[in-house]
Amino acid sequence: MASETKLSHTAAMILQAMQAGFIYGFSIMEMTGLPSGTVYPAMRRLERDGLIRSYWEKQSIADAEQRPPRKYYRLTAGGKETLEASRKRYPLLDRLIPTEEAHQV
Amino acid sequence: MRTPAGAFYRWIQTGILRGASLLTPESARGEWLREWQGELWHARRETETQGGTNEEAERSMIAFCLGAVKDAHCMRKLAAKDASSLVLFKGSATQCLVSLGAMLAASLLVARLLPGVNAALHPSQYRLEAGTVLIQNSQSEDDSRATVTGAMFEDWRARRQRYFDGLAFYRVARERVTEGGNRAGTWEVVHATPNLFGLLGQTMRPAIAENDEDFGIPKIILSETAWKRRFGGKESVLGTTVRVGNRAARVAGVLPLGRWRLPGSADAWLLDPDAEVGGIGFVVGHLTALGKAEMRSERVEISESNSDDDGSSLWAISLSERTRGPLGIYLFMVFLALLSLPAVTSVSLAEYSFSTHKPGWGRRVCRWSFLGAKIALLLTIGYFVPLDLAYAQTAGYSVAAENAQLFLSFVICLFGMRWVFLDQRQRCPVCLRRVTHPAQVGQVSRMFLAWNGTELMCASGHTLLHVPGLPTSWFETQRWLYLDTSWEFLFAGTNPS
Numbered sequence: 001m002a003s004e005t006k007l008s009h010t011a012a013m014i015l016q017a018m019q020a021g022f023i024y025g026f027s028i029m030e031m032t033g034l035p036s037g038t039v040y041p042a043m044r045r046l047e048r049d050g051l052i053r054s055y056w057e058k059q060s061i062a063d064a065e066q067r068p069p070r071k072y073y074r075l076t077a078g079g080k081e082t083l084e085a086s087r088k089r090y091p092l093l094d095r096l097i098p099t100e101e102a103h104q105v
Numbered sequence: 106m107r108t109p110a111g112a113f114y115r116w117i118q119t120g121i122l123r124g125a126s127l128l129t130p131e132s133a134r135g136e137w138l139r140e141w142q143g144e145l146w147h148a149r150r151e152t153e154t155q156g157g158t159n160e161e162a163e164r165s166m167i168a169f170c171l172g173a174v175k176d177a178h179c180m181r182k183l184a185a186k187d188a189s190s191l192v193l194f195k196g197s198a199t200q201c202l203v204s205l206g207a208m209l210a211a212s213l214l215v216a217r218l219l220p221g222v223n224a225a226l227h228p229s230q231y232r233l234e235a236g237t238v239l240i241q242n243s244q245s246e247d248d249s250r251a252t253v254t255g256a257m258f259e260d261w262r263a264r265r266q267r268y269f270d271g272l273a274f275y276r277v278a279r280e281r282v283t284e285g286g287n288r289a290g291t292w293e294v295v296h297a298t299p300n301l302f303g304l305l306g307q308t309m310r311p312a313i314a315e316n317d318e319d320f321g322i323p324k325i326i327l328s329e330t331a332w333k334r335r336f337g338g339k340e341s342v343l344g345t346t347v348r349v350g351n352r353a354a355r356v357a358g359v360l361p362l363g364r365w366r367l368p369g370s371a372d373a374w375l376l377d378p379d380a381e382v383g384g385i386g387f388v389v390g391h392l393t394a395l396g397k398a399e400m401r402s403e404r405v406e407i408s409e410s411n412s413d414d415d416g417s418s419l420w421a422i423s424l425s426e427r428t429r430g431p432l433g434i435y436l437f438m439v440f441l442a443l444l445s446l447p448a449v450t451s452v453s454l455a456e457y458s459f460s461t462h463k464p465g466w467g468r469r470v471c472r473w474s475f476l477g478a479k480i481a482l483l484l485t486i487g488y489f490v491p492l493d494l495a496y497a498q499t500a501g502y503s504v505a506a507e508n509a510q511l512f513l514s515f516v517i518c519l520f521g522m523r524w525v526f527l528d529q530r531q532r533c534p535v536c537l538r539r540v541t542h543p544a545q546v547g548q549v550s551r552m553f554l555a556w557n558g559t560e561l562m563c564a565s566g567h568t569l570l571h572v573p574g575l576p577t578s579w580f581e582t583q584r585w586l587y588l589d590t591s592w593e594f595l596f597a598g599t600n601p602s
Contacts (some may be wrong), residue, residue: 024144024147025140025144026144026147026148026151030151035168035172036144036168036169036170036171036172036173036176037171037172037173037174037175037176038172038175039172040172040173040175040176040179041175041176041178041179044176044179044180044183045179045183048183067143067146067147067150068139068142068143068146068147069139069143070143070144070147071139071140071143
């Protein structure tokens with residue numbers, strides 16, 4: 001069961017950041033203060049475990065804004081369950097990254 | 106304006122990303138590099154908007170790119186783990202069951218697509234009424250050969266019968282048939298007495314038939330194959346007139362595929378009340394209650410005195426075995442294959458020397474369940490694959506297809522069961538993986554001093570399998586040796602459980 005997966009504090013922070021609306025690697029880095037060498041590998045593992053899912057932004061949107069397309073990440077149903085369980089384990093998670101201050105990037 | 110130093114930093118950043126990408130698996134490399142280049146672009150823009158010196162910004166970008174090396178390394182490790190899970194899958198019980206399941210699914214799919222198999226699989230559509238028999242001359246062993254003359258049939262029909270309440274005659278002939286548009290072809294035509302289909306029962310009646318008005322000319326029933334091939338499957342052909350030889354006949358119906366199970370293949374059946382019953386053909390009879398009581402086996406000898414009183418002997422052959430479907434043949438072949446199995450392999454699953462490390466009940470139940478699942482899958486494959494092969498070329502029932510099914514069912518069930526037992530004997534009783542790494546142990550010249558043969562090992566470190574090179578009275582069959590926990594350090598990281 002996904003909710004039974006015990007997450008490290010770092011992984012829980014990344015999930016919390018995604019829940020709060022930070023949906024690509026660099027924004028999660030900025031929000032959590034974690035370095036790129038921690039955030040991206042952690043996201044690979046979370047994706048492998050089926051807690052998050054990645055998808056590419058449409059090329060037409062990126063072309064319109066004259067920038068390269070981004071890869072976005074989204075919590076799966078299992079990821080949401082696991083995050084819920086992790087919040088009980090790490091009660092300060094909500095204070096570190098409050099979801100009510102979420103903003104869609 | 107980009108300075109030379111700025112260009113140098115960007116060259117380093119791109120170089121780090123490209124170098125790190127070499128660590129990632131080739132299949133994911135393009136997407137990985139695209140993501141990191143995109144992220145770098147956005148990170149750079151973010152840093153530029155925040156201000157600060159160029160030097161600091163570029164250094165932070167290099168630090169950002171160095172994270173890509175860790176990420177690439179992580180990707181590599183995850184891919185290696187996936188590959189090792191594939192290695193664990195290879196040779197496992199799951200792989201065996203998945204392979205058998207895939208084979209079964211493929212055979213089911215083919216069976217669904219082949220019209221011949223579909224026709225064979227639905228015996229209720231062609232099951233004849235109980236008490237329907239074929240009357241054959243006892244001098245002929247082959248019941249697919251016509252042996253009864255029309256004169257004999259006429260003689261029987263004219264006399265009162267105790268054992269039969271109906272008799273029908275048919276013979277097969279190649280005839281030139283001219284269709285409405287003056288297209289002509291040579292067909293296999295069954296010339297039959299009009300009561301033939303009535304005698305055979307409801308299931309043998311044409312599926313597409315017009316009303317039974319008598320237009321004064323003989324009726325002809327088309328086979329589904331001839332109807333589709335010659336008339337494009339059009340229902341408008343019903344009621345039209347075709348010429349069979351020199352005689353006109355009205356198309357009265359179509360007999361669906363696979364329903365005709367009597368000897369002789371046919372493109373059409375000409376039901377002619379006025380036709381002289383000539384030549385040699387087949388007689389079909391329907392037994393009375395008294396006749397059914399006398400029919401104690403599938404083939405019963407009957408004595409019939411004809412007008413010449415030569416006392417010729419006849420067989421009444423029950424047609425029920427022709428219409429019981431392929432399941433009866435298959436079950437008989439499974440029975441024969443199981444009887445023959447000890448001749449091709451030992452049915453023992455080997456000896457055990459587990460001592461105190463005997464596997465628990467759960468493991469033993471798993472092992473027997475696995476064996477049961479393999480046998481069940483194999484026997485199901487042994488039903489459908491012969492049907493697929495036998496009926497691949499024929500669109501309906503044929504004696505050749507039935508014989509092919511008979512032979513293939515036996516071969517697949519016999520050698521399939523042999524494989525099941527051989528495979529089971531090579532699987533670790535604890536984890537059900539196939540044992541590997543065969544090693545020759547001992548010497549034949551010293552076989553009275555120590556055992557010689559092949560030693561195989563469970564890759565997860567549960568057991569060793571000793572197979573004697575030359576069976577002796579003290580080492581006749583293979584033996585399993587359970588490895589205790591002191592061996593575990595040798596197999597660290599390989600145990601999937």
